[in-house]
Amino acid sequence: MNKVYSLHDAVAKFVEDxxxxxxxxxxxxxxxxxxxxxxxxxxxxxxxxxxxxxxGDWDMLIGEKRVKAYINCYTANSGYTNVSRRFRAAIEKxxxxxxxxxxxxxxxxxxAASLGLPYLPVRLMNGSGLTKYWxxxxxxxxxxxxxxxxxxxEVENPFNPGEKVTAVPVPKLDTAIIHVQKASPDGTCIIxxxxxxxxxxxxxxxxxxxxxxxxxxxxxxxxxxxxxxxFGQCVDAVVHVPYGAWPSQCYNYYDNDSHNLKEYDKASxxxxxxxxxxxxxxxxxxxxxxGLPYTAPANPETFKDFLDKWVYSVKDHDELLDKIGGARLMxxxxxxxxxxxxxx
Amino acid sequence: xxxYKITKQERQAYAIAKNIKENQIVIVGTxxxxxxxxxxxxxxxxxCIPIVESGLMDCAPVEVPRSVGDNxxxxxxxxxxxxxxxIGFEANEWLHDSERLIAxxxxxxxxxxxxxxxxxxxxxxxxxxxxxxxTGSGGANGIATFCNTIIMMQHxxxxxxxxxxxxxxxxxxxxxxxxxxxxxxxxxxxQMVVTDLGIMKFDEQTKRMYxxxxxxxxxxxxxxxxTGFEIDCSKAEIFPDPDQEILRIIREEIDPGQAFIxxxxx
Numbered sequence: 001m002n003k004v005y006s007l008h009d010a011v012a013k014f015v016e017d018x019x020x021x022x023x024x025x026x027x028x029x030x031x032x033x034x035x036x037x038x039x040x041x042x043x044x045x046x047x048x049x050x051x052x053x054x055x056g057d058w059d060m061l062i063g064e065k066r067v068k069a070y071i072n073c074y075t076a077n078s079g080y081t082n083v084s085r086r087f088r089a090a091i092e093k094x095x096x097x098x099x100x101x102x103x104x105x106x107x108x109x110x111x112a113a114s115l116g117l118p119y120l121p122v123r124l125m126n127g128s129g130l131t132k133y134w135x136x137x138x139x140x141x142x143x144x145x146x147x148x149x150x151x152x153x154e155v156e157n158p159f160n161p162g163e164k165v166t167a168v169p170v171p172k173l174d175t176a177i178i179h180v181q182k183a184s185p186d187g188t189c190i191i192x193x194x195x196x197x198x199x200x201x202x203x204x205x206x207x208x209x210x211x212x213x214x215x216x217x218x219x220x221x222x223x224x225x226x227x228x229x230x231f232g233q234c235v236d237a238v239v240h241v242p243y244g245a246w247p248s249q250c251y252n253y254y255d256n257d258s259h260n261l262k263e264y265d266k267a268s269x270x271x272x273x274x275x276x277x278x279x280x281x282x283x284x285x286x287x288x289x290x291g292l293p294y295t296a297p298a299n300p301e302t303f304k305d306f307l308d309k310w311v312y313s314v315k316d317h318d319e320l321l322d323k324i325g326g327a328r329l330m331x332x333x334x335x336x337x338x339x340x341x342x343x344x
Numbered sequence: 345x346x347x348y349k350i351t352k353q354e355r356q357a358y359a360i361a362k363n364i365k366e367n368q369i370v371i372v373g374t375x376x377x378x379x380x381x382x383x384x385x386x387x388x389x390x391x392c393i394p395i396v397e398s399g400l401m402d403c404a405p406v407e408v409p410r411s412v413g414d415n416x417x418x419x420x421x422x423x424x425x426x427x428x429x430x431i432g433f434e435a436n437e438w439l440h441d442s443e444r445l446i447a448x449x450x451x452x453x454x455x456x457x458x459x460x461x462x463x464x465x466x467x468x469x470x471x472x473x474x475x476x477x478x479t480g481s482g483g484a485n486g487i488a489t490f491c492n493t494i495i496m497m498q499h500x501x502x503x504x505x506x507x508x509x510x511x512x513x514x515x516x517x518x519x520x521x522x523x524x525x526x527x528x529x530x531x532x533x534x535q536m537v538v539t540d541l542g543i544m545k546f547d548e549q550t551k552r553m554y555x556x557x558x559x560x561x562x563x564x565x566x567x568x569x570x571t572g573f574e575i576d577c578s579k580a581e582i583f584p585d586p587d588q589e590i591l592r593i594i595r596e597e598i599d600p601g602q603a604f605i606x607x608x609x610x
Binding site for chain 2 (some may be wrong): 011026027028029048053072073074078079080082083084086091092093094100101102103104105107108111122123125126127128129130132134135155163164165166193194195196197199200244249253255274314334339340342
C-alpha cells in the first residue's frame with residue numbers, strides 16, 4: 001500500500017481543528033518542523049497538546065494561538081532560549097490554558113498510551129507542586145472535551161497497602177507527527193539514534209504522519225529489520241521532506257542551525273511591532289528610573305516577522321530550502337567521525 | 345604563559361568534580377554540571393559514568409553539548425535509550441537499594457530544606473498566572489524523587505528563601521520524616537547545594553541547610569547577607585581553589601568555545 005503524500009496533502013487530510021496531538025523529537029533534536037510550518041500555513045488550531053520535551057515547535061503554535069490546552073513538562077530550545085518566549089509570555093499574560101506534569105510522568109503517560117493502559121500509577125510528583133496545583137481546574141476540565149476530567153489522584157498501591165502512589169490519566173491521541181531518517185511507502189520507519197517518545201506516539205495515535213529525510217523502497221527498508229522502529233500499519237502518511245527537522249538536529253544527517261535558533265531566540269521576544277514598541281518603552285522607562293543608559297534596538301525582528309520570513313512567505317518546503325540556501329545546508333551536515341557539524 | 349585567574353563558575357565546576365565519587369553514575373544536564381562532570385571524568389574521578397535524562401548512557405562528548413538530547417551526547421555514548429528506560433533505570437536503582445546514582449539539578453528558588461522551584465515565580469499572581477514562568481520540571485522532579493542530588497544555584501537572597509512559591513523538586517520537605525510523609529523515598533534527598541559562594545549541606549538531624557565550605561575570600565557575613573533565612577556558618581571551612589593545570593584543562597580542553605565557562609577579557 002502506498003501511503004506517500006505531499007506535505008500539503010498529508011497535513012490537510014490528517015491534521016484537523018481540535019485534534020489532540022503530539023509531536024516527536026526532543027527540544028532541539030528531530031522536531032518535525034516542516035510539518036509544523038505547514039500547519040501554520042494551513043491554519044489548523046484549537047489543539048489539545050501533549051507536548052513532551054518541546055521547544056520552538058510548540059512555541060510557534062502557541063504564539064500563533066493555535067493551542068486550546070497545553071499539557072507541558074518542559075518547553076525550551078535548550079542552549080539557545082532558556083524558556084521558550086511565546087510559551088512564557090502566554091502564561092504570564094494568562095492567555096494559555098496549560099497543565100504541568102514532570103517530564104518523567106508525561107513520557108510515561110505517552111508510553112502507557114502506546115501500551116493501551118487504562119490509567120497509570122507512578123511514584124513520581126508525590127509531595128510536589130505538580131500534584132498540589134492544577135493548571136486546569138476540575139471545573140474547567142468539564143468544559144474541555146479532549147482534556148481528562150482529573151489531573152491526578154493520590155491512590156494506595158493495592159499490592160502494597162499503605163504505599164501512596166499518584167494515578168494519572170493516559171493520553172488519547174488523535175494525531176502524532178514524527179520526523180525520521182528513513183521511511184518506505186508502506187509506512188515502515190527507520191529511526192537512527194535515540195527514538196525518544198516517537199515510537200510511543202506513533203503506536204498510540206489514531207492518525208500518524210511520518211516525515212522522512214529519505215524515502216526508500218519497501219524492499220530496501222526491510223533489508224535489516226533490526227533497524228526498523230515503526231510498523232508501517234501504524235502510519236497513515238509518509239512524506240519525503242529532506243531537512244524536515246530544520247532548524248533542529250537530525251542524527252546522522254545534520255546539526256542544529258544555530259544561526260536560525262539564535263534568530264528565533266531574539267525575534268520571539270516580541271510578538272509583533274506593537275509589542276516590541278511597548279516592551280522597549282517599558283525597558284527604557286526602567287533604565288531611566290535607575291539612571292542607566294539605554295539604547296533602544298532599532299526595528300527589531302519580531303516573532304511575526306520571523307514567521308513571515310521563514311514560514312508564510314514560502315509556498316512549501318522546497319521554497320524554504322532554497323531560501324535557507326545550499327551552502328548553509330551543506331555546512332549543517334554531520335561529520336561522520338563526530339556525529340555533528342563543526343562548520344556552522 | 346600567564347597565570348589563569350579563576351572565575352566563580354570554575355570554582356563551582358571544580359567543586360562539582362570534587363564531589364563526584366569513584367564509580368558513581370552521574371546524572372548531568374548541560375551547563376556547569378556537565379563541565380564539572382567532564383572534569384571529574386578526565387582528571388578528578390575517571391571512573392564516574394555520566395548519563396543524561398533523555399536516555400543517553402555513559403556519555404563522553406567531545407564538544408560541549410547544548411542540550412541533553414544533543415547529537416554531541418548521542419554520538420558518543422554507550423546506549424541510546426528512550427527516555428522511559430532512563431526513568432525505569434532511575435527507579436530501579438532505588439528499588440535495588442543501590443547507592444550509585446548522584447544527580448545535579450538547578451532552580452530559581454530554594455528553601456532551607458532543599459526544596460527547589462523551577463516552575464514559576466508568583467509575584468502578585470499565582471501558579472496559573474505567575475509573574476515569571478520557567479520551562480517546567482523537565483527531568484528534575486523524577487530525579488529528586490529517586491536520587492541523591494547536588495543542587496546548583498546562584499547564591500542570592502531572592503533565591504534562598506524561607507518559603508518558596510512552588511515545589512518542583514522535593515528536598516527534605518519540612519524536615520526529618522518529611523519525605524516519607526508525602527510518599528517519597530526517605531533514604532534519598534539533597535546532599536548539598538553548590539553556589540558561587542561555597543558548598544551548603546543539610547544537617548543530619550534537622551535537615552536544615554548550613555554552610556559547610558566557603559570559597560576563598562568569602563566570609564560568613566557574605567553568606568548570611570545573601571541568604572534569605574538564617575544559615576549556620578560556624579562549621580564552615582575554606583574550599584581550596586584548584587591548581588593551574590585544572591584551570592588549563594577546563595579552558596583549553598573541556599570548554600574552549602566558552603559555551604558555559606565565560607572568561608572575562610583582560
